[in-house]
Amino acid sequence: MATAAQTKFIRPDGKDKVTGLGRYTADLTMTGMLHACFRYADHAHARIRSIDTAKARALPGVFCILTQDDVPDVRYGPFVEDRTLFARDVVRYEGEVVAGVAATTPEIAREAAALIEVDYEPLPVVSDVEAALAEGATLVHDGWSGYSASDEVVRDGNDASRSTIVKGDVDAALAAADAVVKERYVADMSHAVPIEPHAALAQWQGDKVTVWSSTQVPYIARSGVATTLQIPESHVRIIVPHLGGGFGGKCEFHYEAHVAALARATGRPVRLVFSRSEEFIAPDHRREGQVIELETGVMKDGTLVARRGRLILDNGAYSADAPFFPQLAAMHAVGPYRIPNVSVDASLAYTNTTPSGSVRAPTAPQACWAVEQHMDSVAAAIGMDPVELRRRNILKEGDTTATNQVLEPIGAAETLERAVELIGYGKDLPEDEAIGVGCGWWPSFGGPSGAFVKLNGDGSGTIITGAQECGTGAVMALPILVAEELGMRPEDFSILAQDTDAGGWDAGASGSQTTFNNGRAVIEAAREVRAQLLELAEEELEASREDIELVEGTARVKGSPTKSVPITKLAETAQGDRLLLGKGSGSPPPSPEVDASGCTGRLGLETFAAPTFITHAVRVRVDRETGVCRVLEVAASHDCGVILNPVGAEGQVEGGVVMGIGMAMLEGSIVGEDGRQRNPHLLDYKLQTAADAPPISIAFVDAPSPYGGPKGSKGTGEPPCVPTPGAVGNAIAQVTGARVHRLPMTPERVWAASHGVDA
Amino acid sequence: MSHACTLNVNGMSYPLQLDAGRTLLTVLRGELGLTGAKEGCDDSECGACMVLVDGRPVNSCSYLALQADGREITTVEGLAKNGELHPLQAAFLDEGGVQCGFCTPGMLISAEALLRQNPKPSEDEVRLALGGNLCRCTGYQKIAKAVLAAAQGATA
Numbered sequence: 001m002a003t004a005a006q007t008k009f010i011r012p013d014g015k016d017k018v019t020g021l022g023r024y025t026a027d028l029t030m031t032g033m034l035h036a037c038f039r040y041a042d043h044a045h046a047r048i049r050s051i052d053t054a055k056a057r058a059l060p061g062v063f064c065i066l067t068q069d070d071v072p073d074v075r076y077g078p079f080v081e082d083r084t085l086f087a088r089d090v091v092r093y094e095g096e097v098v099a100g101v102a103a104t105t106p107e108i109a110r111e112a113a114a115l116i117e118v119d120y121e122p123l124p125v126v127s128d129v130e131a132a133l134a135e136g137a138t139l140v141h142d143g144w145s146g147y148s149a150s151d152e153v154v155r156d157g158n159d160a161s162r163s164t165i166v167k168g169d170v171d172a173a174l175a176a177a178d179a180v181v182k183e184r185y186v187a188d189m190s191h192a193v194p195i196e197p198h199a200a201l202a203q204w205q206g207d208k209v210t211v212w213s214s215t216q217v218p219y220i221a222r223s224g225v226a227t228t229l230q231i232p233e234s235h236v237r238i239i240v241p242h243l244g245g246g247f248g249g250k251c252e253f254h255y256e257a258h259v260a261a262l263a264r265a266t267g268r269p270v271r272l273v274f275s276r277s278e279e280f281i282a283p284d285h286r287r288e289g290q291v292i293e294l295e296t297g298v299m300k301d302g303t304l305v306a307r308r309g310r311l312i313l314d315n316g317a318y319s320a321d322a323p324f325f326p327q328l329a330a331m332h333a334v335g336p337y338r339i340p341n342v343s344v345d346a347s348l349a350y351t352n353t354t355p356s357g358s359v360r361a362p363t364a365p366q367a368c369w370a371v372e373q374h375m376d377s378v379a380a381a382i383g384m385d386p387v388e389l390r391r392r393n394i395l396k397e398g399d400t401t402a403t404n405q406v407l408e409p410i411g412a413a414e415t416l417e418r419a420v421e422l423i424g425y426g427k428d429l430p431e432d433e434a435i436g437v438g439c440g441w442w443p444s445f446g447g448p449s450g451a452f453v454k455l456n457g458d459g460s461g462t463i464i465t466g467a468q469e470c471g472t473g474a475v476m477a478l479p480i481l482v483a484e485e486l487g488m489r490p491e492d493f494s495i496l497a498q499d500t501d502a503g504g505w506d507a508g509a510s511g512s513q514t515t516f517n518n519g520r521a522v523i524e525a526a527r528e529v530r531a532q533l534l535e536l537a538e539e540e541l542e543a544s545r546e547d548i549e550l551v552e553g554t555a556r557v558k559g560s561p562t563k564s565v566p567i568t569k570l571a572e573t574a575q576g577d578r579l580l581l582g583k584g585s586g587s588p589p590p591s592p593e594v595d596a597s598g599c600t601g602r603l604g605l606e607t608f609a610a611p612t613f614i615t616h617a618v619r620v621r622v623d624r625e626t627g628v629c630r631v632l633e634v635a636a637s638h639d640c641g642v643i644l645n646p647v648g649a650e651g652q653v654e655g656g657v658v659m660g661i662g663m664a665m666l667e668g669s670i671v672g673e674d675g676r677q678r679n680p681h682l683l684d685y686k687l688q689t690a691a692d693a694p695p696i697s698i699a700f701v702d703a704p705s706p707y708g709g710p711k712g713s714k715g716t717g718e719p720p721c722v723p724t725p726g727a728v729g730n731a732i733a734q735v736t737g738a739r740v741h742r743l744p745m746t747p748e749r750v751w752a753a754s755h756g757v758d759a
Numbered sequence: 760m761s762h763a764c765t766l767n768v769n770g771m772s773y774p775l776q777l778d779a780g781r782t783l784l785t786v787l788r789g790e791l792g793l794t795g796a797k798e799g800c801d802d803s804e805c806g807a808c809m810v811l812v813d814g815r816p817v818n819s820c821s822y823l824a825l826q827a828d829g830r831e832i833t834t835v836e837g838l839a840k841n842g843e844l845h846p847l848q849a850a851f852l853d854e855g856g857v858q859c860g861f862c863t864p865g866m867l868i869s870a871e872a873l874l875r876q877n878p879k880p881s882e883d884e885v886r887l888a889l890g891g892n893l894c895r896c897t898g899y900q901k902i903a904k905a906v907l908a909a910a911q912g913a914t915a
Contacts, residue, residue, distance in 0.1 A: 010852055017860030018848040020795020020835035024861065027794035195799045195807055195895050196861040244797070244861030245895050276800040471859025471896045647855040647901075654898030655858070682804035682893070690889035690899040 009647040011476040022242045025199035025214045026273045034102040036272035037109035039116045041091035044352040044675025046120035056115040061108035063266040066100045072230040079323035080149040092317035095282035102262040125352045125675045129312045132158040132349040140350035153323045154601040160315045161323035161348040163601030165330040168341030173306035177297030179381040185292045185370035187743035188668035192359045196244020197274035202263040208235045211256045216246040217508030224253025240498035246470040248359035249285045251510045280680035284320040285357030292370040302392040309333035309344035316355035324603040332367035334402045336441040337393040342402040352675040361718035372438035372726025403606040404595035411639030411701035412613035418699040419615040422635035436731030437617045438723035444610035444715040446588035449517035450504015453525040453582045457575035459568025461493040466503030467518035473648040474514035485526035487550030512715025519710040521584040528582030540565045589707045610705040612719045613639040620731035627751030631694045639701040641714035656720020662688040664728035668744040764828035769837030784808045784819035795835035795864045806892030809865035816872040835864035846909045856905035858896030865892045870906045
């Protein structure tokens with residue numbers, strides 16, 4: 001029988017998507033539906049003296065205007081409760097929602113939003129992370145110490161979360177090193193940019209509300225609506241139609257409650273659809289800028305002996321899920337290497353800019369871009385080939401991480417060898433081309449997740465799951481796992497998902513965790529159904545269950561293929577009085593032990609459970625006269641455990657690599673001293689196109705993890721964008737002889753660096 | 760002020776009375792209920808709204824509905840015929856060229872325009888033709904493969 005990995009994967013939602021008949025949130029309409037529009041802050045930092053909505057209310061077609069006075073006065077936030085639905089007293093970034101309008105057309109709603117009169121007292125704008133942490137800086141939240149927060153978050157004024165990773169004696173090791181390299185890198189803010197902008201549609205029936213939302217995390221959105229509107233979670237149902245990508249940009253709870261509040265106030269369904277510029281400015285999930293200072297001690301033989309790091313991450317105006325970023329970034333500042341003496345100090349600085357939040361592998365591509373370029377600088381300092389330096393220090397089975405986690409069998413070294421082999425590292429190249437290499441790592445996130453599997457009277461099956469499909473195919477591939485347990489075909493199963501009233505709780509399409517956790521849940525649920533089928537088959541076949549196998553849609557006696565009964569017949573028999581229904585969640589895999597004594601700001605990332613290891617090698621051509629770079633070829637080697645769905649895994653790697661190339665060379669927001677983004681649209685924030693994207697060759701390294709998901713699998717979605725920018729930076733530096741210390745490495749910056757100006 | 764016009768979409772004629780400022784995209788998605796074309800940027804940058812007008816791909820977000828008066832418009836909904844997927848649609852599914860699917864309608868339209876002009880394109884020609892359609896999921900590899908596979912199948 002075909003195993004999961006051998007089953008050709010045709011997505012069950014594919015036909016809906018290629019015919020254009022599948023509905024996304026913005027495609028939904030309802031009788032009597034009104035359109036929502038927000039009035040955003042007119043300053044990045046200002047005190048609100050007054051809000052006058054009279055003129056806006058008088059506009060024909062306007063049903064209602066809401067401000068913070070019209071909703072429960074609740075502060076919320078996953079780690080630090082530092083924000084409210086609408087601005088209360090102070091606006092802290094340009095995309096902060098001051099008021100919401102519901103009107104008969106989008107045009108009238110926009111006009112009304114512009115007619116709202118807000119009187120402000122402007123306050124000093126904090127737009128720079130280092131200035132934010134300086135003595136005497138203007139506080140972005142002057143009442144920060146009064147906010148409720150998780151106990152583990154170390155906070156102080158504009159430092160919203162500080163974390164340290166400490167091991168050994170860095171000072172002594174640096175003093176004893178043969179060479180010490182010290183560098184500073186700065187990464188600009190960038191964005192998730194799913195092609196579908198945010199949308200939400202809310203409708204009340206009695207005291208219950210249904211919100212159709214383009215969220216990656218329906219259960220978290222449900223909690224957000226309940227918390228902020230002060231209603232029971234059981235009164236909130238979140239349904240996600242097809243979701244047009246997320247990449248983290250649609251994680252966390254965003255605008256579901258605003259739209260629900262407008263719908264309640266008007267007694268009408270209300271729909272909000274974001275423009276592209278709103279998508280850049282408003283949601284609290286952009287990829288944060290970083291300032292990264294690294295100092296590394298190395299011996300002549302290439303042994304790394306010490307790493308000191310100081311990182312400042314840009315939190316933006318509110319904390320969202322970013323308080324765990326400093327610890328995560330600190331782990332990336334060490335990287336997938338054996339370094340006995342480590343001291344990394346990372347802070348998350350409030351600024352008056354769009355809030356940061358998880359975007360595909362949060363903190364990692366930026367930190368890894370700095371660390372991997374730094375590794376090449378360290379290699380240069382001792383005259384060693386940069387691949388050789390990595391080879392001598394990359395983590396192996398039995399090594400300990402900076403938090404003393406002892407590593408299981410891992411494929412890190414093999415990813416390095418496979419990537420350099422695939423790209424032909426060392427081959428002769430034209431003088432304007434070079435190969436750059438970057439290594440990275442990423443944890444898997446085990447957690448609770450629920451699913452039900454049932455067989456229907458006609459022999460078809462239904463998977464009812466809390467998991468959320470964001471495009472990766474992870475949820476769409478669950479039938480492969482279930483079918484394998486039941487000896488059926490994946491196409492025998494339909495999927496009911498993305499409805500909080502149906503499935504069990506799941507963390508959503510975040511943290512590369514869907515297959516890792518929900519895969520475990522559906523397998524467990526299918527095993528319960530399997531046991532029920534075997535019980536029925538025992539009666540039919542007059543054989544004991546140990547002797548019965550489920551194969552090719554039948555239950556049959558092992559060794560006697562003629563003694564069999566179709567599963568459809570068993571399902572028909574069972575219908576009515578014996579439900580074929582299984583439930584699953586399963587305990588998450590155990591977490592490996594660590595010893596992080598001495599480390600502060602511990603939010604769980606001191607453990608890298610079932611870590612994924614990645615090496616990307618890129619061949620880049622640089623036009624020295626213009627600074628224009630082109631990635632010509634990428635070799636990507638990944639240890640993401642056992643591959644359950646090759647087409648899906650390749651799709652993640654290919655998409656992640658191209659996103660990483662975009663981050664490397666083009667994707668960055670320009671933020672003025674006024675705290676405003678200057679390029680919040682795709683005209684000036686350019687993504688890679690099909691014509692830019694290079695060929696990508698992929699080598700998966702199978703290293704099953706005892707701490708992994710189903711069959712030893714690991715998270716797959718986020719790692720592919722981690723090491724690409726660093727690898728590109730190394731190739732550029734090889735060609736030009738000058739390192740670019742600013743991300744993205746735009747043509748201007750490449751040109752400036754190669755002409756001795758560090759732009 | 761509104762004007763009378765007729766939009767011919769996927770072989771169906773729609774008599775309409777439209778304000779001069781309306782874009783083709785809002786009319787297709789609103790009055791005509793054809794939501795296959797998507798709005799991703801409203802700037803002619805992402806290509807999610809692409810439709811064929813007299814066989815040429817246009818970003819319908821930046822094309823006035825009245826300009827399309829009397830012309831032949833094909834949206835993604837018009838590609839499948841008699842319940843049979845268009846070879847490009849089948850190839851996108853077969854090659855894994857669909858992930859979130861939001862760019863897919865525009866991609867299919869661009870690819871269809873290409874193959875009508877150039878039935879046997881090279882990979883570079885395919886990638887250039889899709890250059891106006893942004894995809895954030897796939898890295899374009901499997902999309903390019905799908906278009907080449909569809910072209911191969913059509914000429915085999």
